[in-house]
Amino acid sequence: MIETYPYTSGKCLINGEWREIEKTAKVINPAHTNEVVGEVALCSPELVSEAIDSAAAAFKGWSRSNIHDRAARMNEAAGELERIIEESVSLLVRENGKALVEAKIDLLRCVDVMRGSAQELLEWWEPEKYTGKQNVQVRRRPKGVTAVVTPWNSPMILTFKRVIPAVLTGNTVIVKPATNCPLTIMSFLKVVASYFPAGVINIVTGSGRVIGDILCSDSRVRTVAFVGSTETGKDIMRKSSSTLQKLYMELGGNDPAIVFEDANLDKEAIERLKMGVLRAAGQVCSAVKRIYVHESRYDELVEKMTKAFERVVVGDGIQPEVTMGPLNNEVQFNYVTELLERTSQSGANVVTAGIQLDPDTWNQGYFMLPSIVTGVQQDSEIVQAEQFGPVIPILPFSTVDEAVEMANDSRFGLRASVWTENEETAIEVADRLEAGAVFHNNHTIFKDLNLDFPGLKESGLSRETRHGSLELFADSYGFAD
Template sequence: MKQAELVDVAVGPLIGGDRITTSSESAHEHIYPATGRPNATVVLAGETEIDQAVGSGTEAQKQWTALTVDRRRDKMIDLADVVHEHLDELAALNVHDYAVPVSFAGTALLLERFLRHFAGYADKPHGSSTPVNGSFDINLVERGPYGVVGVITPWNGALAVAASCVAPALAAGNAVVLKPSELAPLAALRFGELCLEAGLPPGLVNIVPAAATGGDALVRHSGIRKIFFTGGGATARLVLQAAAPNLTPVVAELGGKSANIIFDDADLDAAAMLSAHQGPLMQSGQSCACASRILVHESVYDAFVEKFLAVIDAANVGDPFDPTVTFGPVISAAAASRIVATVDDAVRCRAGDLLVGGKRMTGPLAEGFYVEPTVFGRVDNASPLAQFETFGPVVSLMGFRDEAEAVHLANSTPYGLNAFVHTRGLVRAHSVARQLEAGSVWVNQFSDISPQGPYGGYKQSGFGRTGGIDGLREFQQTKNIRVAMGTAP
């Protein structure tokens, strides 16, 4: 297993082009989830290192905005080219980070796509000119950078968040201090090195792996002009509290409990395949986009369940570096224990019928943090199992009788990040999608995030957007400039 290649590697913050090997914080022993063994020692950033990173970013941002827009555009394209040359390496580091199967580790390609897309915004019109009532004055509306922005990434998607945040931040003229989780810092740190190799000013993209202390220092720092946080709701509340004294604006992309609606006219084979991978299999259910609530029309419920369980049963479990493997471990021993406890509670409370799974895997995989893909049938929608994010390979099946009931069940959670609809009916697809309280609705497909489309949540799944023109606007401040042109006749 390639995990051994990283044993005894020491990694630390990348600030101003320099690797930090000692810090004001203690180091973290990174554990590879597929084996339960350490594969790196991570030097964590504390308050001192965060202050250095913000200072470095402040100076680099001045150099960045001193470049003409065409040169900034070309630098971003250069970075995309360098990322392209290292796609396999970044994918492998994703596997080392959190043991996501290499077959699903393609977020490096997403990073390249976002960089190329937003490079095109760097030299495009960002402002406008408008007339003014009762005057012939020149009235300009300009959009400029914030300065230094802080980006806090989750352990299950550092490169994906780097793609959706760093690319538009640079296009808008900002510097970035990116804080990956101490649980998965390796791919993000390599991306920081690639920024230097591409010729970006040192300090324009600083990478500071940190735990709670460093994250709190980043959010509270007066030199950080905006925070982009991706993670859970409980941590988001702490981020908002820490940002409040400086009135630092925060964008939050949070968790989900996504509904996946299977109508009676759906292609059941395709729906079963997509639902299995979007549910318990992809990233072992450790995704904010996990379709963990599967709503099935009663007339096809039994047929769908049979096909769905067959796909799960056929999943290849094992070494995440094996390209044929489609199901890997969860992030930690603690996560595995929490997920199994959630299953046990659901069984004890009779939240639904346990159809398959629910236990730690034994045998050759016992030392890793593998939890069986778990499916409950006929789940009570009011139960905690149906209402709260498990963040593991656990999904709930529920039946519905008509479109109105499906929409009601889908919307009956505090979350609203994603929703999925399977139907052959064009009118039904549009009608249902418009009624669902979710930031993204995917019809007959996976959650396929693209740089052209805005992504973010409704309700307790967060606020603000990444991707598309909306994502660019999140990294820009608006300024009105009015020039007197004399008195109007």
């Protein structure tokens, strides 16, 4: 078995070599902020440029490699990762804060992405032939050096859904994980990188602004895949414009859930809606962040959601009875805390519920009980903001048009959900919602990880894909006789 963590702590990966960096920052456990989980290297601009050199040099050979060899290497790496999942779960919990069950699912999905994308590559890469006035083939080729910049909230799956298809399509990558929780993703990528030639996968960590400026200004970097805030995404667009880099960005969200008069609000439905709000303590771009419910069901829904929140067990995610862990970092904890304080001071009704697993150590971590907010208006800050925490405002509506208008009243357009027993109504409303994907009687992710739909408005920049995002990292060109 390949040694992973703590081998990657305080290091970066350039041209197949793990470099020990003198300047580092601490990675802390959000459930016990006095516990240092490991260190993250603070790479210098020179090291970032060296990583680009490495990726550019490796691209010359890797871009011409056989797709069957790429797929075989990926499947072998997937098998190795599968063997270390159990021992890696606790590390992800300790640096990220997720509950054990959520953390393990994330790691398993990484393996699924590897195997699924490898199989998809063999089927999708073959040229498409068109006949007519002349014979034309649509052929594929890699774009070039690819920068992958990913966030702290879901570091594993969001990184793998970009790195894996980029490598499989013949690109070389430079990965920049978030400084708050880079250790598990680096440990996993250490395994993956060992199955590929040196320079195919490089990892740099440190200041997002310093590293981002270099990656966005170097003409050898042809694609930037970024997941994070809309503000940072706009900054990347400005900086990358001089070289017209191809951008693939998943940005912020303020997802609405619309609950109609005929909605089934039984125990299972309420559980699905609750999970749509509180998955990863609400720190998910595609989490439910606003609920609009028909006025005839308003009191019922508020009561049932409150009771569901009362059963949420908050504590250190490493404890098996915990259903919601802490927020990941101090900045996010302070933002959500202050947002709730301002909301309460404005006259809104904030009901906080849930169970503190360990009250004696509660103040040692970024713990927060979930809250339901009522008595707010559409233009309230709590409704318009992306809370990114265990908070949900619930507002009544009287007509379908009103519900759609309020749901679309946002600069974001990532995901949405429609809760009704009438599928025709669900589809009619979905057609009117400004969202990249709409779920019916649920608010989750696509079970088939090959599917991906971009957000609208300020929630993203890419195109829909049904091939594990392979299309986003390959150019298509026409070959005609």
